[in-house]
Amino acid sequence: MCQDSRHAAGAGPARRALFVTGTAAALTVGGVTFAGGARAADGAQETRTIRGTLPPGAPDFVYVPVEVPAEVRELRVSYTYGRPPVPAGTPGNALDIGLFDERGTGLGGAGFRGWSGGARSEFFVRADDATPGYLPGPVRPGTWHIALGPYTVAPQGLSYEITVTLTFGAAGRTPRPVYPPERARGRGRAWYRGDCHLHSWYSDGRRIPAEIGAPARAAGLDFVNTSEHNTHAAHAHWADVAGDDLLVLLGEEVTTRNGHVLALGTDPGTFVDWRYRARDHRFGRFARHIRRADGLVVPAHPHATCIGCGWKFGFGEADAVEVWNGPCTPDDEVALAAWDTMLVASVREGRDWLPAVGNSDAHRDPDVVGLPQTVVLADDLTRQAVQEGIRAGRCYVAESKDVGLSFTATGGRGEHAGIGERLRVAPDAPVTVRLEVTGAPHCTVRLVTDQGVLLTDGPLPASGAGTVEWRTTPAYAAYVRAEVRHETTAGTLPGAPTAFTNPIFLGS
Structure with missing residues (x-):
């Protein structure tokens, strides 16, 4: 049921239509028409209120048409929805919202003007400004759609209940976006620390970009990646945060109903649509779109337990996977174990392997920016070099700037390989694996191979520094990776991770 309550003269009749797209099911409900036009005085307003009820099993997206006349300066939307009590264990109501302009709601987002999810109860757009999460630009005449x-x-x-208010008058000038530079002052080929999963008030975070830049620097980060839910509206608001000491990459957290994926380091202004499920067979199209925009495809928190958070699309299109997300929880341990299983499968099947990364997913205080952080060996502090390092798996994950690792494998004739690389020696050739740790007092070291944990050593001294060596052969270990863990608090279970590396592969 949908009703149009006319708060001003000239409203047209409500309209209702149903369609199911080739992607996620969608419903178009009755909308509103405004009178307005040339006779509307400058600054005059018209308001309409739309009411409706969605049943259990409603489509993923519901579109409310709004017929916008000419000479509109601003479009403003507010909404509320019922939250009746539900039995324990039963999800209650949660209703997200966004906006598409007269260019339509087609998959790909040509008409996309913004998304706030459930973070805001109202928003506006006009030529010279917009609510965070929305794109400024002219309010042109035609059929707009509020997306629920x-x-x-x-x-x-x-x-x-949705209330739409139009303000008439001359439009302002849309600001020209200024984006962060793609290079910061680096140290040449070196290890650079970054956090590639962060949220500001441009989606459901509570910090402005400047309030993220300060803790990022304090956490010892060299780079960050913007990752707002289902919007690229923040891209033009990070230029002042970037500097010689902090590289800002631009991206999006593509939040589908079947899992979340980071579009990491895309071209400025790149929007990635999220309106599909795994059963729609559309994800490959948008993974390719991310890569065409020179970004990386990184499934986020793949085993998270929140509704819609677990990753259902498979990893065939991924460039890396976020194994550690924020303070370590059981789903991170599941993600780490599942990733290790994928490493074994890549060895068994002789195919490419998937690097692991870790990020904070920080939204607001007390979320800690840079807990954890991905430490990348890159040729310089540039967008391209950092992405190449992640794609190659030349990285490890650490809980803070205090933790540092050096992890290598050497052969009997001086052959050498580091994290993400392959030591090409004969199957029976002796290999020495060496891990140097700093900043991890009282922690335990584990070396993990395709057979499992083959060495446990520690605890490290109070200084947090130590060195572990282990000898093996490629016939015995197809790869080796390192974990550094806190002291255990549950008997034989390992403690929470302090750091872990991507693997070094052994053998030709």
Whole structure:
């Protein structure tokens, strides 16, 4: 049911239509028409209110058409929805919201003007400004659509009320976006620390970009990646945060109903659509779109337990995977174990392997920016060099700037390989694996191979520094990776991770 309550003269009749797209199911409900036009005085306003109820099992997306006349300066939307009590263990109502302009709602987002999910109860767009998460630009005449995303629907249904207000008058001038530079002052080929999963008030975070830049520097980070949920509106607001000491990459957290994926380091202004499920067979199209924009495809928190967070698309299109997300929880341990299983499969099947990264997913205080952080061996502090280092797996994950690792494998004739590389020696050739650790007091070291954990050593001294050596052959270990863990608190279970490396592969 959808009703149009006319708060001004000239409203047209409500309209209702149903369609199911080739992707996620969608519903178009009755919308509103405004009178306006040339006779509207400068600054005059017209308001319409739309009410409706969505049943359990509603489509993923519901579109409310808004017929916008000419000479509109600003479009403003506010909404509320019912939150009836539900039985324990039953999801209640949660309704996301966004906006598409007269260019339409087609998959790919030509008409995309913004998304706030459930983070805001109102928003506006006009030529010279917009609510964070939305794109400034002219409010042109035509059929616009308010996009509703019923994330979860209670058994009683989801009742909503949307109020649309148009302000008439001459449009302002749309600002020309200024983006961060793609290079910072680096140290040549070196290890650079970064956090590639962060949220500001341009989606559901509570910090402005400047309030992220300061803790990023304090955490010893050399680079960050913007990753707002389903919007690229933040891209033009990070230039002042970047500097010679901090590289800012631009991206998006593509938040689908079947998992989240980081578009890491895309071209400025790149939007990646999220309106599909795994069963729609559309993800490959958008993974390729990310790569065409010179970004990396990185599934985020793949085993997270929140609704819609677990990764269902497979890893065939991924460039890396986020194995550690924020303070370590059981789902991170599951992700680490699942990633190790993928490493074994890559060895068994002779195919490419998938590097692991870690990020904070920080949204607000007390979330810690840079817990954890990915430490990348890159040729310089540039967008391209950092991405190449991640793609090659020349990286490890650490809980803070205090933790440093050096991990190498050498052969009997001086052959040498580091993290993400292959030591090409004969199957029976002797190999010495060496791990040097700093900043990890009382922690335990584990060396993990395709057979499992083959060495446990420690605890490290109070200084946090130590060196572990282990000898093996490629016939015995197809790869070796290192974990550094805190003291255990549960008997034989390992302690929480302090750091872990990507593997070194052994053998030709």
